[in-house]
Amino acid sequence: MSGFFRKLLGFVLLLTTIGLATCQSMLKAEPVFDQLLLSQSKQ
Amino acid sequence: MTQSQNFRKPKRFTSDALQKYSPRGLLLYFLPIALLPAIVIALAKGHLIAILVNATAYTLYLFSAWCLRKGLQAEARHRQRPMASATKYPLKLLAAIITALTTGMLAWLGARQTLPVAAAYASGAFLGMFLSYGFDPKAKSTQGAQGYSGEELGKALAESHGMIRRIEQAGSKIRNHEFNNRIERICEIADNIIAQIEADPRDFRRARKFLNVYLDGAMQVTEGYAKTHSQLQLGQLEPAQLEQNFRNVLETIETSFLEQQQKLLEDDIFDLDVKIEVLTAQLKREGIL
Numbered sequence: 316m317s318g319f320f321r322k323l324l325g326f327v328l329l330l331t332t333i334g335l336a337t338c339q340s341m342l343k344a345e346p347v348f349d350q351l352l353l354s355q356s357k358q
Numbered sequence: 359m360t361q362s363q364n365f366r367k368p369k370r371f372t373s374d375a376l377q378k379y380s381p382r383g384l385l386l387y388f389l390p391i392a393l394l395p396a397i398v399i400a401l402a403k404g405h406l407i408a409i410l411v412n413a414t415a416y417t418l419y420l421f422s423a424w425c426l427r428k429g430l431q432a433e434a435r436h437r438q439r440p441m442a443s444a445t446k447y448p449l450k451l452l453a454a455i456i457t458a459l460t461t462g463m464l465a466w467l468g469a470r471q472t473l474p475v476a477a478a479y480a481s482g483a484f485l486g487m488f489l490s491y492g493f494d495p496k497a498k499s500t501q502g503a504q505g506y507s508g509e510e511l512g513k514a515l516a517e518s519h520g521m522i523r524r525i526e527q528a529g530s531k532i533r534n535h536e537f538n539n540r541i542e543r544i545c546e547i548a549d550n551i552i553a554q555i556e557a558d559p560r561d562f563r564r565a566r567k568f569l570n571v572y573l574d575g576a577m578q579v580t581e582g583y584a585k586t587h588s589q590l591q592l593g594q595l596e597p598a599q600l601e602q603n604f605r606n607v608l609e610t611i612e613t614s615f616l617e618q619q620q621k622l623l624e625d626d627i628f629d630l631d632v633k634i635e636v637l638t639a640q641l642k643r644e645g646i647l
Binding site for chain 2: 328331338
């Protein structure tokens, strides 16, 4: 695997795992955001 | 002081300086930024567990980013000098472990995922750290050369590097174009000699006196002059004689450094030892040693 793709894959993995964990933690801290997202998806 | 003496040559741009301003590793400072509103919301709602989890996670991410940046800087230094041990601690590995554990903890306690899912988050973060930044390089194992162990060689060369940097620092305090140029040339030659020894550690025995006498002498004389230079500017001392003495010593050191480099290339050990004795005598005569 070339260095560029290796770093790109690493970047995507970091972005996904840390990004998801932190954003989900924020959503759990404020359930209003959760409800807002749910109502938007229903519409 | 003449007009030309007011303008100084730009400082040599070393990879240490480059690495200091490199953006690599900054990502980890920005990725967990969503935790800040999470902490504020948890504070506003008075959820103690959420405050603790998010604040701890944010602190750990920042610590991990700091470790990663230090590890990357050490790696850059290691690339320049393979014999020197890269870091005392495996900082990049430490950063990867902290990031993985923090992500797992955050997914489990903050995002309320199940434990296997949280473990998957942690594994993904660890893999991401490894793929993006790799782990710490190991110091190149050096075989002892002529009675010196690899560790001794590495330590001596690291000390010599430290002396060269101190000479550069002292030189930067002297506001004299001619002296700045000479000191910079001396440092460049010294760097080349050290690189030569690193490439072939068998040269170490022959260069040992150089490292002990020449570099130490050059460091003492430059630091000493840098101190008195400020007094010269204030008019407390007679400058002409002191400047001439310093010029003479710098000339001798520069010539000796060039000769040292040449002798290392030529494997002329006897002549080298004689030159070192001559320089030692001169440094003593000038009151430096």
